[in-house]
Amino acid sequence: MASALPAQHRTLLLEDRKDGFHVKTCPTPQPGLGNVIVRVHAAGVLSYHREVYNGGRDYPFPTPLVGGYGAIGRVAAVGPDATALKPGQLVWIDCVIHGRDDPDALFLTAIHEGYTEGSKKLIRDVWRDGTFAEYAKLPLENCIALDETRLCGSLGYSIQDLAYTCCLLVPYGGLRDINLEPGETIVVCPATGGFGGAGVLVAIAMGARVIAMGRNEKELARLKEHVLKGSPNASIETVKMTGDEMKDAATLKGFGTIDAVLDFTPPQASKSAHVRSAVWALRRGGRVSLMGFNDNPVTPIVTGRNITLKGKLMYERPDMVQFVKMLERGLFPRGKDLVDTKAFQLEDWKECLDVGAEHTGIGRHVVFTP
Ligand SMILES: NC(=O)c1ccc[n+]([C@@H]2O[C@H](COP(=O)([O-])OP(=O)(O)OC[C@H]3O[C@@H](n4cnc5c(N)ncnc54)[C@H](OP(=O)(O)O)[C@@H]3O)[C@@H](O)[C@H]2O)c1
Known part of the structure; x- marks a missing residue:
């Protein structure tokens, strides 16, 4: 589908683990067969993200890459084979990528390349970059549609409350x-x-x-x-x-x-x-x-x-679909008393990752809001 994506967008790019991240303006990813481009609103930060990216945790992944993990965003553009996702749709972004011809070739995009030749090829060649950016390209099946009217309207979830879904x-x-x-x-x-x-x-x-x-x-x-x-x-x-x-x-x-x-x-x-x-x-x-x-x-x-x-590593797609049904029934926490989120701009990545390591425990979360 035709889109009005900007030519360029801002990303948090890791070129080398020794140098840390840099905010870099890069060409905006474009929609194509099998993918969706999402405008990222709140990207989750792990308690050990800092160690993943400084080498303290020896997680293998190719560089350069845009950091990231799960996130909440809005569909900006879809490939021609999208059947349900539409521009404007609020979605939960899953960072677990499965090979389409081999679901066991799985990896966590921008975190860990997985253990098979297929997963290493996929992260290297196709799905390398994560959600610490204004826009992210994801497989269609990694975007789970959210009923924004129900969640943000009648139930009163904020976007940052919804990002706690990452945890x-x-x-x-x-x-x-x-x-x-x-x-x-x-x-x-x-x-x-x-x-x-x-x-x-x-x-x-x-x-x-x-x-x-x-x-x-x-x-x-x-x-x-x-x-x-x-x-x-x-x-x-x-x-x-x-x-x-x-x-x-x-x-x-x-x-x-x-x-x-x-x-x-x-x-x-x-x-x-x-x-x-x-x-x-x-x-x-x-x-x-x-x-x-x-x-x-x-x-x-x-x-x-x-x-x-x-x-158990992460979850499966039926888990995500079932989880969103529970979310839309109002079964999970929302509001500042129950979801205490600290939000950071990409420029403040160092502080964000430090706070991510400390601000953990029930109801606490840290996000980038690119
Ligand atoms: N399977 C998966 O898909 C998956 C996905 C994500 C994460 N993980 C894994 O989950 C684990 C936890 O991650 P997290 O982000 O929740 O970490 P976290 O927020 O840093 O929490 C660490 C927990 O471990 C406790 N702890 C630390 N040292 C301890 C010790 N010596 N004895 C007893 N308890 C100790 C901490 O207790 P205090 O509060 O007392 O410090 C805290 O409860 C990690 O190993 C991560 O890799 C697995």
Whole structure:
């Protein structure tokens, strides 16, 4: 479809990890077969984005590239094979790209090139640049349409509230993957980080009882208060990690039957005993979604008790579609009290990535508003 895209747009470009980003004016991407051009309104920032781009986390990706991750934007132009997306449409932008002729050739655009020859070829040759820019080019299927009238009109979501979807969708992928049911009890650990906190909110929205584990009592108290502010009838408990595997398992068992565990353990917590405690506390036949990246062996506790351990990277397209239905029913938080977003211009990228590393935990998010 013909578009009125500007000839050029501003991007946050990483030419070399040693030099960091530069705001650079580049030719605006153009629509073509299979793609959509989106005007980015709010682009999510990860707690570890700074380390991804300075080499502190050794994530492989080609350079130069425009940084990024999930985002909220508005369709600016579509390719000739678009059948549902239209210019002007508000969309959620997914950063997980799948090869069309091999969905297992997947990677996180602008973050990690994935593990197959196909994924490395795709990020290098086609879908390299992310959402830290005024405009982004995405595969058609990576833009999930949002009902703006419902969300921003009757429900009162701001664009930045909607960008918190970048956090919420990730645990939803893991929770759907282990078939969390309403009424079940799930341990989320650690729960005080960005994705852990989002996992608590999503599990509550799915009708579960949540036991949130963390090492920081003050943050656990904030978490509980935050959940009850948004959902006064939510079943939410907190457990402080003591470092004693069996003691913490016994504390968890004190809450009765535990059906599932959601793990978001980062690498720096690999030695922490919390996942093992949670797995000890699981009922026979319980399920665990492992979403953290770490080196924390739990297999010995799993085998004898028919525990299902499932690794999960992000989510699948049906998860996104189902998530948006929940969003449009008003099941997720909105408003400044519940979604505390700090927004930055591209020029302020250094401060943005620093704040991104600190401003984490339930209901907190950092975005670029290019
Ligand atoms: N599978 C996927 O698709 C996927 C997607 C996104 C992210 N991830 C992974 O999820 C993990 C968490 O990311 P995030 O952005 O939520 O991180 P984050 O906001 O920095 O949170 C880190 C969490 O780990 C806790 N922690 C840190 N060191 C610890 C230790 N020594 N012992 C116990 N707990 C400790 C923190 O507790 P305090 O509050 O006490 O500091 C906090 O709860 C990362 O490994 C990331 O790679 C996976």
